[in-house]
Amino acid sequence: QKEVEQNSGPLSVPEGAIASLNCTYSDRGSQSFFWYRQYSGKSPELIMSIYSNGDKEDGRFTAQLNKASQYVSLLIRDSQPSDSATYLCAPETSFQKLVFGTGTRLLVSP
Amino acid sequence: DAGVTQSPTHLIKTRGQQVTLRCSPKSGHDTVSWYQQALGQGPQFIFQYYEEEERQRGNFPDRFSGHQFPNYSSELNVNALWLGDSALYLCASSGLAGGPYEQYFGPGTRLTVT
Numbered sequence: 001q002k003e004v005e006q007n008s009g010p011l012s013v014p015e016g017a018i019a020s021l022n023c024t025y026s027d028r029g030s031q032s033f034f035w036y037r038q039y040s041g042k043s044p045e046l047i048m049s050i051y052s053n054g055d056k057e058d059g060r061f062t063a064q065l066n067k068a069s070q071y072v073s074l075l076i077r078d079s080q081p082s083d084s085a086t087y088l089c090a091p092e093t094s095f096q097k098l099v100f101g102t103g104t105r106l107l108v109s110p
Numbered sequence: 111d112a113g114v115t116q117s118p119t120h121l122i123k124t125r126g127q128q129v130t131l132r133c134s135p136k137s138g139h140d141t142v143s144w145y146q147q148a149l150g151q152g153p154q155f156i157f158q159y160y161e162e163e164e165r166q167r168g169n170f171p172d173r174f175s176g177h178q179f180p181n182y183s184s185e186l187n188v189n190a191l192w193l194g195d196s197a198l199y200l201c202a203s204s205g206l207a208g209g210p211y212e213q214y215f216g217p218g219t220r221l222t223v224t
Contacts, residue, residue: 043198043216043218046213046214046215049212092211094166095165095166096143097158097166098202099155100152102152
């Protein structure tokens, strides 16, 4: 079993729709979770962090965490073509050590 | 506020050679972590430096070594390069100034081994 699992995609959504990105992780000890966005040929950019069960909203982004199910998700509302990128889920498995999934590629069509 | 910087941007080396990559953390950050990202994969943790010491290490051979300087900048050294070392090398910094545990990445160094 991989430490972090994400659907590689591509996930295709029309402009203005909600994009839903999912991630499961194996380390029950993980307490902090991060979502990064990575454009092709660029480095990862931190877009959301979440530490407690439930939802956390920041602008068009909502992160959801369920530690009992070892599941974290990212919702992007009103998706824009500029949101087209790979989204990386990264639980923290020990102090400030991140383990990344392979990422989900999101394509937003105009 | 300067973000994380890395140098060089690109590098081409031959098998068996040695390489040194450099990273300056975001202002106020004191912890530097290095990651390797192969094409189509997520970043993989190499090691982390704090207070000039290697605090933790991922599953990478001893050919990968590092250093942190008193100004918190860091170097990653790779000896005896293999073709498989070709990847994007990412430096991430963190510290209380950036939120409790948030890591911010630099632009990366693209290493090609021929």
